[in-house]
Amino acid sequence: MTVPRSALILGLAGLIPFFWGALTLVSTDLAQWSIRALGPRFVGPYVQLSYGTIILAFMSGVLWGFATKTKGAQAAACYTLSVIPALWAFFMVGSGPVSSAINLMTGFAGLLALDYMFWQWKLAPAWWMQLRVLLTALVIASLAVTAFI
DSSP states (O other), X not given: OOOOXXXXXXXXXXXXXXXXXXXXXXXXXXHHHHHHHTOGGGSHHHHHHHHHHHHHHHHHHHHHHHHTTOOHHHHHHHHHHHTHHHHHHHHHSOSOHHHHHHHHHHHHHHHHHHXXXXXXXTOSOTTXXXXXXXXXXXXXXXXXXXXXX
């Protein structure tokens, strides 16, 4: 099944802060312009890490929404699983840019595993994994710039 155009466009637009952070790490000129025009929190790891934390929390909410389609023991399991990405971000981001970027990369990989579980349980749309694999790969690649360059 094809990813709805609006979901794809919004998902790709949501990558902008990740890409911007990576670009400002590899381009001193762009970083300097960004600091002057946007402020220091919109440069390099600062924008990536703060936005990545927000997105993991947001995705917890998405999974929570999927959990509402369940009942009984499965509902309890789904609600419990749905809060893991937000808790991961809360506890694992903030100790420095390299370790935080690695922890966010791990968090997004773990989120993809949860996405797959919810999708397998038919709680997510049929096209969900097609979108989530693409977005997750691009997020992890952009965070790798902070973690390893």
